[in-house]
Amino acid sequence: MxxxxxxxxxxxxxxxxxxxxxxxxxxxxxxxxxxxxxxxxxxxxxxxxxxxxxxxxxxxxxxxxxxxxxxxxxxxxxxxxxxxxxxxxxxxxxxxxxxxxxxxxxxxxxxxxxxxxxxxxxxxxxxxxxxxxxxxxxxxxxxxxxxxxxxxxxxxxxxxxxDFSEPRKIDLEAYMNRYFPYNVPLTQFAKLTGRSLSTFKRDFVKIFNLTPEKWLQKRRLEQAHFLIMQKNKRPSDIYLELGFETLSHFSYAFKKQFGHPPTELQSISRASLN
The missing domain is CATH 2.60.120.280 (Regulatory protein AraC)
Known part of the structure; x- marks a missing residue:
């Protein structure tokens, strides 16, 4: 409650x-x-x-x-x-x-x-x-x-x-690689890196060769794959931590990216430890 x-x-x-x-x-x-x-x-x-x-x-x-x-x-x-x-x-x-x-x-x-x-x-x-x-x-x-x-x-x-100043323009690549798990609107990422939304999107594509939306999902799923396979984490324990709102959405996106659900990867990870 x-x-x-x-x-x-x-x-x-x-x-x-x-x-x-x-x-x-x-x-x-x-x-x-x-x-x-x-x-x-x-x-x-x-x-x-x-x-x-x-x-x-x-x-x-x-x-x-x-x-x-x-x-x-x-x-x-x-x-x-x-x-x-x-x-x-x-x-x-x-x-x-x-x-x-x-x-x-x-x-x-x-x-x-x-x-x-x-x-x-x-x-x-x-x-x-x-x-x-x-x-x-x-x-x-x-x-x-x-x-x-x-x-x-x-x-x-x-x-x-x-100090009432607003965030100044900072290293976008370093910032996004640090804060990619946070599930916030692009407008807030733009503000925190000292950019307008249009400048943020333009700079992002120049650096990562992907739109912010596609890169964020790819980066989060790659991290999920690492945590499940190398750290033996359970999908239910990491999906929120990586910025996914529901376990079902995480599982669907994971299977679409890697060809199998995260639970299957978890079984492989556990078998490799035995």
């Missing part, structure tokens, strides 16, 4: 079962969030990062994320997330004369110390799980301003919060 109380910028979320990639993998706005129970496993190109209960993270906009959310026994996976929209941050910057000193170049996800002030802040939001209607727009605005001010106790976060 999943429960989400969305008050525009502040989301109170609880889910009793395990969820795989239970959100849009594209991060549209900065957010700060704390896991109040359960844990999350974040999949990156460098491996899996585990976030236990109590983890407090500041996450930068314009990036791709995948995670599995897990309950802790009878306790559901639950989080409190505060989105820091560009509009809100620009208004804060103007009102309090706080500006970035340059382009942010640090890590896109920062694990923060859950100090007494931050603990008190998130504790003050806990009652709204049971009475979300009490979190009025005025209170929500005040709580958003409060958390920005708390973050700015660390001056190093000014560039993180108040």
């Amino acid at each position: 999943q429960q989400e109380q969305n008050n525009n910028n502040i989301i109170l979320y609880a889910c009793e079962g395990e969820t795989h990639f239970g959100h849009d993998p594209f991060v549209y706005e900065h957010f700060i969030g704390i896991i109040t129970s359960g844990s999350a496993h974040h999949f990156t190109d460098k491996g899996v990062v585990d976030y236990p209960s109590g983890s407090l993270c500041l996450v930068r906009r314009n990036q791709l994320m995948k995670a599995i959310k897990k309950p802790d026994g009878e306790k559901p996976y639950a989080t409190i997330t505060v989105f820091l929209e560009q509009k809100t941050l620009k208004e804060y910057s103007l009102e309090y004369d706080v500006k970035a000193s340059g382009v942010y170049s640090g890590e896109p996800i920062l694990v923060l110390e859950n100090d007494a002030f931050m603990k008190g802040y998130f504790d003050s939001l806990m009652p709204y799980f049971d009475q979300p209607e009490k979190l009025t727009p005025i209170l929500e605005q005040a709580k958003t301003t409060e958390v920005i001010t708390l973050l700015l106790r660390n001056p190093a976060l000014k560039n993180f919060l108040f």
Whole structure:
């Protein structure tokens, strides 16, 4: 069972079962969030990062994320997330004369110390799980301003919060080979590589000699073949990880590409290990 109380910028979320990639993998706005129970496993190109209960993270906009959310026994996976929209941050910057000193170049996800002030802040939001209607727009605005001010106790976060520049044009080949498993629209890949959609498509064909749609499917299926044959992975365990929405769609595309279903390849892989 999943429960989400969305008050525009502040989301109170609880889910009793395990969820795989239970959100849009594209991060549209900065957010700060704390896991109040359960844990999350974040999949990156460098491996899996585990976030236990109590983890407090500041996450930068314009990036791709995948995670599995897990309950802790009878306790559901639950989080409190505060989105820091560009509009809100620009208004804060103007009102309090706080500006970035340059382009942010640090890590896109920062694990923060859950100090007494931050603990008190998130504790003050806990009652709204049971009475979300009490979190009025005025209170929500005040709580958003409060958390920005708390973050700015660390001056190093000014560039993180108040760098309003958009992604610059980057190496398309390297980026796509790193992020091909993410199932997001081409418009978002274009934005993240600093291109218009038309420029993205034109550059893509020049580099890969295929359209983005054909290359993405081919690349994902090749990776699936490798994981099943060389790593003995089950098709049901990898199709979501590789950007396919359903197991049936994955199986159909795999058979069309390789001439046999992924389950048959799995049998061959298992036989080779015996």
